[in-house]
Amino acid sequence: MAMQDWRAIVGGNIRRRRQELGLTQEQVALDAEIDLTYMGGIERGRRNPSLLVLVRVATVLKVEPAELLALL
Secondary structure: OOOOOOOHHHHHHHHHHHHHOOHHHHHHHHHHOOOOHHHHOOOOOOOOOOHHHHHHHHHOOOOOOHHHHHOO
C-alpha cells in the first residue's frame, strides 16, 4: 500500500470546509491564532500542522479534528 500524502489530504479538507463556510484564509488564520502564510502552506500541503494547530483550525471550521484527516 502506498503512503498517503497526509499533508495534502489535510490541506484539501481544510480548504474545502473553509470554502463551504465562505471564510478566507486570513479569517481562519486570525481566529486560529496562526500566521496567514502558515495557513496557506497548510492548505497547499506544504506545511505539517501540529496537533494543537489542527485542533484550533478545526474549532474555527466547526468540525471535529478527525474530519480534517478523513480520506474523501
